Structure formats: C-alpha cells, structure tokens
Amino acid sequence: MRILVTGANGMVARATAGYCRGIGDDVTALGRGVLDISDRDQVFEAVIDRGFDAILNCAAYTDVDGAETNRETCYAANAVGVENLALAAKLSQTIFVTISTDFVFSGENPGFYTQRDTPDPQSVYGRSKLEGEERARAANAASVIVRSGWIYGSGGTNFLSVMHRLLAAGKPIKAIGDAFGTPTFAGDLARRLRELAELDLPGTFHVTNSGPGMSYLEFAEAVAEIGGYDRNLIEPVSRERLDRPAPRPVSSKLACLFSERLGLSRMPLWSDSLTAFLETESGAV
8 A cells, every 4th residue: 555654753653654664565654844734735735646545644742731731733733634634535535544542531431432432521632632533524524533542652752651761770650540541552553553544444443452451550560560670669649649731531441342343353462562562672571
C-alpha cells in the first residue's frame, strides 16, 4: 500500500511508519513542520491526487493539562485537522484511519468501555478528540476511528514510556494507584492501524493490549519486576495528591466488541508487550 502517516515526529507515527515500511509499504511520513493538518489548503495539497491508498493520522495535540489553557491549539489539531484529513481522504477516495482516545469517556464505569458506551469527556483534551471523531464521520462516512489509551513506546516522553529509564537510573517516581486503564504498546497499535486500513471497514474500534487493565501503580510495579529495578523507588500516590489542571477518567479501560469477529488477531497480552519493550529498550531481561 501507499500510505501517508501524519504526525511523523510523534511516538505512534514513528512506530506506524516503521511497521508499514517493514512489511513493504511505500510510506510518506509528514510532521507538522511540513504538514499542518489544521490548514485545509496544506492538507488538500498533500493528499489529493497523490495516489495514496490510506492515510493513518497519528497527528494530535496530546498535552492533556496544557489543553485546559490552549483550547484553540488543541482543537485545531484534534478536531479541525481530523476533519480536514477526513474530507481530503473522501475527495481522493483514500482510506482514512485516525486515532482517538479513552479520554472521550467520563471514567465512571469501573468495567470496560465498549463502542456501545456513550462518550462523556471531562477535559478540554477529551472533548477535542470527541469532536474530531464527530467531524470525521460527518466529513467522511467511511472514516475508521481508533480509540486507544495509555500508549507507550520507544522514543515516547510520557510517564509510561520513561518510567523504566527513571527506575534504571535509581530515581524515585510517583505512581497513581487509584486511576485505571489498559496499556497499549505503540508497536502493537501500529500493526492494528495497518490491519484496519487493509480491512477498510468504517466504524469505531477500541485498540489496546489484552489483559484485565490496571492502575499506573500496578504498571510501574510490573516495570520494576520485569526490568529488575528497585520497587522501593515507586511511591504510591492518589489522583488528588497530584492536583493536575485537567480532570482525568478514574477508569478508562477499553474493550473492542468485534475486532476478533472480523478476523483480526487478538491484541498481545500487555505483559508480553511490556517485556518485549523493556528488552528492546535496555536489555533488562
């Protein structure tokens, strides 16, 4: 396939471009310095009549706390930009796959959120991503929307991606014990994005690693156990103690209702993917 990957400088985009190239795809990866997806003229110039088979949109504004005071910038990427890409894909008859988030849900459900559950985002970031979903569907009914969460991977800068480096350096970390989600390794997400492009079935998919879900604290403890780091460096804390600007779901565990029914393989177990990640990153095991 000829594939356009947006947000080329981000963790998920790098994993996606790398995976697609590895299976023989012709990949064009464009970062914000080349393609500002909030600019419709730039998007149309980059997409229409370029011969792409699929667009995998990994571009996003992901600073959850920063979004509370940078609403316009957040919506430009997460809502307007998604709409622009969806429309360009429709006009060029190109498959469009875009990434959304578990933060579209309120977090009041202690179980797993599926596609049957009604979104109710609590933060500016979550609302911007939900609006991006809605704009994509309105602009292009063939859009494929992929909700994921707790994404980590090589080159990532979020807490899940760097905690192993902090622990390896002997630095203490604080990990929340009363917020729950489903971890997702960027490499596994990349593979599923490509599979969904191949499937070309419009709809909303939930994509995370398999498993029961966990707290940040449990994830950190697993990193320490698998990597052989000192668990005493991990300090359990509550959500309230961190006092962050943006509200976050207490529980945003995701499950997909029909991926396997469509012939897609079960996503790898979170612990297997975490082990593979740590082996690649540091040779810890």
